[in-house]
Structure formats: C-alpha cells, structure tokens
Amino acid sequence: MIADFDYQFFIEVLVGGLLSGVMYSLVAIGFVLIYKTSGVLNFAQGAMLLFAALTFVSLVERGIPFALALVITFAIMVTMGVAIERTVLRPLTNKPPITLFMATLGLSYIIEGAAQLIWGTQVHGLDLGIEDVPLEIGGVLISQFDIFAAVVAAGMVLLLSLFFRYTRIGLSFRAVADDQFAALAVGLRLPLIWGTVWAAAGLVALVAGLLWGARLGVQFSLSLVVLKALPVLVLGGFDSILGAIVGGLLIGASEKLAEVYIGDYFGGGIESWFAYVVALVFLLIRPSGLFGQKLVERV
C-alpha cells in the first residue's frame, strides 16, 4: 500500500485542506477579537456572520451597487455592535465569563431569528466576481477562490496584529482583556472599547460571511460555520490570532486528509466530529491551546 502511495494526490488533498482551513480561521478570528478584549466566547459570531451576509445579499438584490451595499452593511454591523454593548454587555459588566457566554447564546438566537424574519429564509446566491477556476501551481490544482480567501485572511490578520500591538486603543483592548475591573479603575472607557471591538467583530463577520456565502450560498446554515470554528479556537487558544490561523490550517488539513484516507474505515461522514477529536487530543497535551495564555491559579 505504501509503495503505490500517490504523492501528487496527497499534496492536492493537503493543499485543499490547508486552504479550507483558512476559511475556518476567518471565522475564528472574529471570536478571538472579542475574547481578547472581553474574555467572552461570543457564540453569536456565527449569527452575526449570517446577518451580515444576508443583509448584503438582500441589498444587492434590491439593486444597490456593490460598494454602497458593503458600506451600508458595515454601518449596520457597527450599529449592531454598539447596540449589543449598550443593551447586553453593559448590564453584565464584571459578571463571570460563563454568564456572558450564555448571554451571547441568547444573542445568537435573537440575531438569527431577526435576520430571517427581516430578509426571509430562502437561499441567496452570492457572486463576488472571483472566478473559481482551478490554477495549476507546480503540478497541483488549487482553487483560485481559495487563494483569494487566503490573501484576505492574511491581510486581516496583519491589520489586526498591528492594531493590537501599536495603537493606543489596541493596547487598551489588551488591558481590558487582562482585568476589566482594573481597566475601569485606571479610567479606560469600557463602553467605547467594547463598542469598537464589537464593531470590529462585525467587520470580520462581514468579510467571513461574504466569503463563506459565496462558497455555500447565503442561508441559515451559514450560522453553523461557528461549529467549524470552535475546534479551531480550542486548538489555537482562544486569545491568539496566530493560534486561530495555525489552528485553522491544522484542522483543515487533518480533516481533509482524514476524510480521504481513513474516512472509509468509519463509513464516511466523519467531518462532523473529527475536528473536535483532533482539538481534544491537542487539549489533553496543552490545556490552553497551542498559543493560548497559561492560566495561573490562586486561591
């Protein structure tokens, strides 16, 4: 069996897996952004993604030009971020993180329901104007769309990393993430910071929503990509953007390879849980993910 191992095919599967992993990373970055600044696992990220994509598509279908629709959707996402901060997060300041997590669970129900109540439940096609013709690079076929997605993801990561490291507001984000109470005490304006970060998460949701929407069609199941992003987060560590990327690549590659090479032994369809098992195995070795911050426990 080893003798006639098809390396060409192996590399094609691997590259395809890595690139689809980038798509997972795109969603995961939105989570990391909010986790870094508020210590909240924002389960509503998927719903926000659905909402952004659905709003954009519906605007374009109503004859609004591409660029304008993008601006309007972004404005809506920012408004939503600010509204979430005002109505949900502010009353829950200084509550345990798990309470905030449950609040975002409720939030995801509201946003999903609202998105479909406003824009309807039918499936929309989304054309970003990128042709999905496979390119041949070094004898391996690679989807052009995947490369585009990878470039977008790379750009976004670069931007966010610079922002967190070098700007004043980026630094205050990190202070808030470290200790809300202390950040309040030294006079950081928590509402402003949370509002900004949720708006940024809205932007990430918009970008991810458009790319995923172009791939899968814009519909309810789009909000389920959250479930694909969670193992990526666990693997990479909730508070590391680099982790989200590396985790995405690892999950994407191992998932595809497993599906192709060992999936048959299980009767196929293992992609629904395989990523979680990979993440769990990693976690047993490193409990806060690959790049996550170590917890120091005190009594």
Next chain:
Amino acid sequence: MTAITGSFSSAPVLPKWIVPFLLLAFAYGVVPLIGSSYLFEAILLPFLALSLAGVGLNILTGYAGQVSLGSAAFMAAGAFAAYNFNLRVEGLPLIGSIFLAGIVAAAIGIVFGLPSLRLKGFYLAVSTLAAQFFVQWALTKFSWFSNDSASGVIDAPKLSIAGFAFDGAVGRYLFALTIVTALTFLAYRLVSSQTGRNFIAIRDNETAARIIGIPVLKTKLLAFAISSFIIGVAGVIWAFAYLRTVEPDGFDLDRSFQILFIIIIGGLASIRGAFFGAALIVVFPLALSRLGGFLLGDVFDSGVLDMSQRIVLGALIILFLILEPDGLVALWDRVRRRLLFAWQST
C-alpha cells in the same frame, strides 16, 4: 456562580416536605382525572422529560460548575440504549432496560467528561460539543442501533412494569411521573449530601477545593456520570413516553441548548429550578403561537412563528441573566416571601 437559594426561606409554619407532598398528591390524584389528552401529550409529557434532563444538567453545570453543551447526546444515548436492551435482551423487564440505559449514558458521560480533568471553562464547554456530534453521527451512521430500520425512525416498545401496562396518554404520564419523582428525590438527596457539597466546592474554587482535600478528579467524573445517568433516563422518557418513537434527529444541538436554557431560566444550582424552567420552555411556544395567531391572524404563519420564537427565547435568556441571574426560582421565592409577610402582618 450562584448562591444556593431557597434552603432557608422564611416559611417556618410549614414543614419542608409538605409542598412537594401536596404537589405529588395533586399530580397523581387530581391531574389524571381532569386532564385532557392534549394536556398530557403536548404539555405534561415533554415537561416531565425536559425537567428531568434539566435536573441532570443542573447537577453538572449548576452544582459542579462544568458547562456542558452536549446534553442531547446523552439523552440520545439513553433512548437508543434502552431501545436496544429492550429489543435484544430476552426477558429483561422494561425498568431494567431503563436502568441499564442510564448506566450506558453514564459511561459515555465519563468518557466525554475525561477532558474536564485538564480543561476548564470554555475549553471544556467546546469539548462537550464533541459528544454531541459524535453520538449523533454514530447513531445515524450505524443502522445496528436502530435495528436496521430503513427510515432510522423506530417505534418505542409498550410501557409495562410487572405485568401492569401503562397505556394511553394518562398511563404514560403516570409512568413518566413516577420515574421523574424517584430520580428527582435521589438528586435532591445527593446535592444536600457531602458529595453535593464537594460539587459546589469545585464549582466555586477548584484550587481551594483541592487544597481542603476534595478528590477533584474523582468528584468531577462522578458529576459527569450522575448527570449523564439522569439525562439518559430523561432521554428514555422523551422517546418512549412522549414521542413514542426513537430517532436521532430530535436530539440535536438545539435540544442541548434548550436544556441549558431551562436551567438558566429556572435557576442554576436548584433542583426546583429545572421544573420551573422546563414549564416555561414547554408552555411558552404554545402560548406564543396562540397569541400570535390571535393578534396577527394569517400573517403569523409557521415560519414567522419559528423566527419570533427564537427571538423571544433569546431575549428571555438575556433578560434573565441581567435581571434575575438566579432564575425563576429566586423570583418565586421572593414573591412567596412577600405574600407570606403580607399575610402574617394582617
């Protein structure tokens, strides 16, 4: 996370057992006589199954502080295990199948609880999703579990214990009520025992619990085992007594969230809370569809109903977290204390 509520509320006039006793007397003596079959089929049976699942999850999440998003997987495991024991083991009484199903669910619970030994908080919550997806996948993939039935949907066996058949809606109601009562009583005893206090200690501060000598690892696994046992039996009731069929689709991620919502709305770390929460979760969609149909007429079709249910449910969760973090139980206790006070001062 939350304080234990209600254990020393101000009702010194009545002994503590009187309220549950009266409720049970009402549930056994009066409800079967006056209830319509709609009441049993659409409200009481799902209420009982979900309450029990809520009690189970509350032991794990409310008392021991380990958030689980995979409850529906354990319900599914319980339901399918009971079906298969009943089908494949000759002469095993139904109650034996149900007990063994609970054991199977507990075993699966321990396996998926193993990560809790190293993981905390969100990492653990996400890893419990593995249980959700794996169990659902296994049950759909391997037709052995559903006895090679083509549609994957199978009829539940007749409910009978020691020759006495629980037929019809009322029979199934009494069957479910008895199991729920027994397990709830045991759960109540458990949380007021040393083990229950160990759970709470681990929830409140794991490191401190370890220092005062609580065997943290063993206790966590025990919490997973007991919680999964109860949730597994709740799954049996859901499938055998309420739906009368066993199918993997009903035990999806939304069901897991539903059970989590039940304990948030009802009150974390409160056995009574699960019942309050389940009552709200079961009655609220029915009420909303009636109300919507009445107010809006034809505009309110099933699609709109589904969406507005999601919105209102999500809003309820957030409202409870902000305004009443200890849930309906705390609300109820406060109202009761006020009433009692008003009554005493007249």
